[in-house]
Amino acid sequence: RKEVEQDPGPFNVPEGATVAFNCTYSNSASQSFFWYRQDCRKEPKLLMSVYSSGNEDGRFTAQLNRASQYISLLIRDSKLSDSATYLCVVNPGGGADGLTFGKGTHLIIQP
Amino acid sequence: GAGVSQSPSNKVTEKGKDVELRCDPISGHTALYWYRQSLGQGLEFLIYFQGNSAPDKSGLPSDRFSAERTGGSVSTLTIQRTQQEDSAVYLCASSPAGGPYGYTFGSGTRLTVV
Numbered sequence: 001r002k003e004v005e006q007d008p009g010p011f012n013v014p015e016g017a018t019v020a021f022n023c024t025y026s027n028s029a030s031q032s033f034f035w036y037r038q039d040c041r042k043e044p045k046l047l048m049s050v051y052s053s054g055n056e057d058g059r060f061t062a063q064l065n066r067a068s069q070y071i072s073l074l075i076r077d078s079k080l081s082d083s084a085t086y087l088c089v090v091n092p093g094g095g096a097d098g099l100t101f102g103k104g105t106h107l108i109i110q111p
Numbered sequence: 112g113a114g115v116s117q118s119p120s121n122k123v124t125e126k127g128k129d130v131e132l133r134c135d136p137i138s139g140h141t142a143l144y145w146y147r148q149s150l151g152q153g154l155e156f157l158i159y160f161q162g163n164s165a166p167d168k169s170g171l172p173s174d175r176f177s178a179e180r181t182g183g184s185v186s187t188l189t190i191q192r193t194q195q196e197d198s199a200v201y202l203c204a205s206s207p208a209g210g211p212y213g214y215t216f217g218s219g220t221r222l223t224v225v
Contacts, residue, residue, distance in 0.1 A: 034213050036213075043202055043217060043219055044216050045216070046214070087153075087154075098144060098156040098159050098170070099144075100156070101154040101156075102153065103153035
């Protein structure tokens with residue numbers, strides 16, 4: 001089983017719509033969780049951390065379900081500039097031994 | 112520096128040659144990480160440093176790969192006798208310390224082995 005699994009998409013969504021995607025992780029001892037955004041031919045950039053109680057940053061909401069071992073990202077009122085690949089990221093050991101990245105979900109916002 | 116700096120940004124090399132990739136992390140960040148990303152693929156973890164020490168080198172793809180970090184700052188990733196399958200973007204990231212921190216990535220080195 002892959003450590004972090006995501007639906008690769010692409011998700012084609014009209015501008016202004018709400019879109020959500022999930023990822024699952026295999027290591028139940030994982031300590032910290034993140035969503036990164038990666039634009040084409042660019043480096044990944046941290047979008048937001050994911051906290052157990054759920055957290056919101058503007059139009060973005062992240063949720064963590066430890067019992068089911070999945071993480072979600074919700075984007076409201078989507079913009080054309082939201083088009084990117086969204087990477088689900090898990091720190092399996094809680095230490096400095098390398099975050100584990102999912103392969104990403106490709107999102108295309110259409111005008 | 113203000114961000115993670117990697118050099119060169121692009122490197123084309125002939126099969127069999129050695130290459131050296133450089134990463135200059137954010138000032139004060141003690142943890143440094145190397146990943147690589149092949150075209151259309153996810154990120155593959157290679158190695159991390161806490162200070163100058165690399166506790167686990169098992170992520171390096173083969174013994175042709177080596178990495179070092181000196182002075183708790185700049186790191187170099189060396190690939191000896193490059194092969195075509197080494198072609199990828201090599202990404203370096205740093206974070207303030209080990210633990211539950213997100214990373215800041217450099218813009219990467221795009222390596223092409225011809």
